[in-house]
Amino acid sequence: MIFTDFSLGRYEDGVLTVTLTPPTPIGGWTIRFMAQRHFGGLSGYAVKYTASGLDGMSGITITNSGLGIFNIQLNSSDMSGLPFGNYATGSERLDSGQRTDLTQGFWSLNPSTAP
Numbered sequence: 001m002i003f004t005d006f007s008l009g010r011y012e013d014g015v016l017t018v019t020l021t022p023p024t025p026i027g028g029w030t031i032r033f034m035a036q037r038h039f040g041g042l043s044g045y046a047v048k049y050t051a052s053g054l055d056g057m058s059g060i061t062i063t064n065s066g067l068g069i070f071n072i073q074l075n076s077s078d079m080s081g082l083p084f085g086n087y088a089t090g091s092e093r094l095d096s097g098q099r100t101d102l103t104q105g106f107w108s109l110n111p112s113t114a115p
Helices: none
Strands: 002-011 014-019 031-036 046-050 060-064 069-075 084-093 100-110
Touching: 002 069, 031 060, 046 069, 060 100
Parallel strands: 002 100
Antiparallel strands: 014 069, 031 046, 031 084, 060 069, 084 100
16 A cells, blocks of 8 residues: 655645556556545545546546556645645545555645735
């Protein structure tokens, strides 16, 4: 499992690039990313999905399926209205019979420097 910590300001968008180690083919996988107040929650503030054939329409784009590299698009609206602080994040494979944690970490939501 990969541990990922990152921060964004309240009005900032960003892209989190995940590279699985060791390189793992992920073509055809359904992957979910979720930001929650704490690990183990049943619902999330920011939830992104991808599945084979969806071309990242739901926030995750596989950029190299053979090496296990994918991008998660994080938008300022994903955490709009939430208090500043740390939120637990994780991505996992959700295919039938293959539920596997891929990443865990924290998203630090900070005050923005934008006006």
